[in-house]
Amino acid sequence: MIAKIRTADGSVRKSRSVSGSFGIPVLVYGNAGDGIARDDTFLVLQSTGIHSTTALRIVMTRDLAVRDSITLKGAFGYDALSPDGTKLYLIQHSSAEDLEHYVVRAYDLTAHRLLPGRIADKTQQSWVMQGFPLTRTTSVDGRWVFTLYQNPGGYPFVHALDTVRSVAHCVGLPWTAKDQGPLNRLAMTLHGKTLAVQWQSGKRWLNIDTGTWKLHVLPA
Amino acid sequence: MFRRFAAAGALAFAVLAAAPVAWGDGPMPYASQGGSGVLMPDGLTRLVAVGVGAAGLPQSRTELEVIQTQDAAVRNWVDLRGSWGLPVVTYSQSGAEGISVDGKTVVLGDVLRTYPRTTSSFLVLNAKTLQIRRTIELKGDFAYDALSPDASTLYLIQHVDATNAQRYVVRGYDLTAGRLMPGRIADRTQKSWVMQGYPMARARSADGRWVYTLYENPGGYPFVHALDTKRGVAHCIGLPWKGSQNGFYNMRLSLRSNDRTLAVHWLSGRPWLAVDTRTWRIAQDHRTGLPWLGIGAGAAAALAAAAAFLLLRRRRRAEELEQELSELLRLPQREVVV
Numbered sequence: 273m274i275a276k277i278r279t280a281d282g283s284v285r286k287s288r289s290v291s292g293s294f295g296i297p298v299l300v301y302g303n304a305g306d307g308i309a310r311d312d313t314f315l316v317l318q319s320t321g322i323h324s325t326t327a328l329r330i331v332m333t334r335d336l337a338v339r340d341s342i343t344l345k346g347a348f349g350y351d352a353l354s355p356d357g358t359k360l361y362l363i364q365h366s367s368a369e370d371l372e373h374y375v376v377r378a379y380d381l382t383a384h385r386l387l388p389g390r391i392a393d394k395t396q397q398s399w400v401m402q403g404f405p406l407t408r409t410t411s412v413d414g415r416w417v418f419t420l421y422q423n424p425g426g427y428p429f430v431h432a433l434d435t436v437r438s439v440a441h442c443v444g445l446p447w448t449a450k451d452q453g454p455l456n457r458l459a460m461t462l463h464g465k466t467l468a469v470q471w472q473s474g475k476r477w478l479n480i481d482t483g484t485w486k487l488h489v490l491p492a
Numbered sequence: 493m494f495r496r497f498a499a500a501g502a503l504a505f506a507v508l509a510a511a512p513v514a515w516g517d518g519p520m521p522y523a524s525q526g527g528s529g530v531l532m533p534d535g536l537t538r539l540v541a542v543g544v545g546a547a548g549l550p551q552s553r554t555e556l557e558v559i560q561t562q563d564a565a566v567r568n569w570v571d572l573r574g575s576w577g578l579p580v581v582t583y584s585q586s587g588a589e590g591i592s593v594d595g596k597t598v599v600l601g602d603v604l605r606t607y608p609r610t611t612s613s614f615l616v617l618n619a620k621t622l623q624i625r626r627t628i629e630l631k632g633d634f635a636y637d638a639l640s641p642d643a644s645t646l647y648l649i650q651h652v653d654a655t656n657a658q659r660y661v662v663r664g665y666d667l668t669a670g671r672l673m674p675g676r677i678a679d680r681t682q683k684s685w686v687m688q689g690y691p692m693a694r695a696r697s698a699d700g701r702w703v704y705t706l707y708e709n710p711g712g713y714p715f716v717h718a719l720d721t722k723r724g725v726a727h728c729i730g731l732p733w734k735g736s737q738n739g740f741y742n743m744r745l746s747l748r749s750n751d752r753t754l755a756v757h758w759l760s761g762r763p764w765l766a767v768d769t770r771t772w773r774i775a776q777d778h779r780t781g782l783p784w785l786g787i788g789a790g791a792a793a794a795l796a797a798a799a800a801f802l803l804l805r806r807r808r809r810a811e812e813l814e815q816e817l818s819e820l821l822r823l824p825q826r827e828v829v830v
Binding site for chain 2: 273275277278279280281282283284285286287289
């Protein structure tokens with residue numbers, strides 16, 4: 273069942289039953305849900321749990337009617353939507369048992385098909401996508417989605433996804449301590465072309481130039 | 493004072509889910525799904541019952557959700573078998589009822605599909621954990637009326653005439669013993685009073701003990717039903733109204749003077765009657781409808797202050813001029829030097 277609830281007072285304005293077990297995708301543990309189109313016309317529901325088959329529903333926000341039903345073989349999770357709502361980016365886990373390793377895939381919502389290949393950093397082809405998302409920020413126009421990943425056993429990194437051109441860049445972060453737990457206290461903000469990686473206290477750790485992907489560590 | 497009214501002809505029945513009921517001449521209590529549900533006493537969350545099932549078909553399941561009022565986040569929910577809703581008693585109230593004063597108990601009613609029901613069902617849940625405490629099934633057509641402050645007694649409206657939805661008696665259900673109490677909750681001082689009418693507006697005392705319901709009563713006098721939910725007794729107060737009661741949906745009840753006065757007034761605030769809740773005496777309410785009284789008094793005070801200020805300034809200026817003049821006059825004549 274999906275319900276449209278007024279944020280002003282919590283009253284339920286509309287509800288509709290959706291058969292199956294679906295939920296609003298949440299990228300970062302403890303954060304608000306994601307999956308709504310930039311123009312608010314639709315949202316993506318994802319089947320709950322990690323299984324060998326993944327079901328997605330495209331639901332119109334106006335009347336909560338299911339516009340499209342997508343079934344994919346494999347363990348997929350929502351990642352992002354392009355600003356015009358034509359492309360859905362998905363995280364494909366290598367298996368339902370291994371959630372740490374993944375590739376990013378694109379689904380064409382107009383042609384109703386999973387696009388071949390993975391969305392990877394073409395300049396760093398050997399980069400292995402693994403880790404857990406910690407925080408995320410999106411550019412004002414919705415084109416760029418920056419996700420900071422904790423990466424136990426490796427370097428944490430920022431995954432920068434261009435949702436218009438379907439390309440990605442990975443920027444490794446200089447964190448040498450074995451314990452990456454403190455990274456849970458990081459946040460990212462975008463200031464023009466500069467992506468600031470800062471502590472929740474407000475103190476900046478480093479800046480990333482999103483034009484050159486050069487990293488500048490700020491003095492402690 | 494109170495005339496019996498028997499509705500002629502049969503009533504039309506329809507499938508009802510969440511919409512307010514337009515039933516014969518007026519509305520009757522029902523169980524609602526969706527919308528605002530009921531606000532918890534702390535004001536931080538609300539409970540909303542949502543039907544689960546294909547659109548347009550009878551809902552076979554219900555989701556009872558706990559929603560934060562601040563940000564609309566769903567904090568908890570429970571999936572219930574059957575079609576349940578939060579009770580709505582009066583036509584004019586915004587939102588449902590069914591929550592106890594202490595916020596620990598919530599009562600759901602079965603969503604009405606036909607009138608009269610042959611059996612009526614209620615669910616009593618722990619409002620915090622959403623666990624079902626009791627399922628109630630009663631023979632006959634019953635609707636939620638009120639809960640005692642400690643949630644030990646559930647008051648129900650029992651419709652007693654299949655052809656007249658206005659006719660009812662109030663019954664008590666012992667939630668501790670799990671049984672319908674014998675007899676009706678009636679005004680012992682006016683035993684001939686026949687309960688009939690449509691509930692239009694409601695007010696509740698601060699401690700949750702007294703529930704006042706205004707009934708429109710086509711063919712008779714409108715009245716206020718005052719239910720003492722602690723002692724299980726009631727008083728009926730007939731209201732002096734002649735002519736059509738169609739406008740009564742615009743009537744409201746509110747309590748003032750530490751719940752000692754029940755005001756019967758129009759939605760606009762225009763007063764009509766004041767009922768003394770200790771003696772049940774009624775009188776014309778001469779209070780000027782708020783907020784115009786306050787606004788008027790404020791504006792008058794501001795105007796008076798402005799006028800006084802201007803007057804004072806003018807007087808002071810005149811005094812200053814007078815002093816200046818007298819000082820000038822006291823000065824010796826000066827010679828003009830060229």
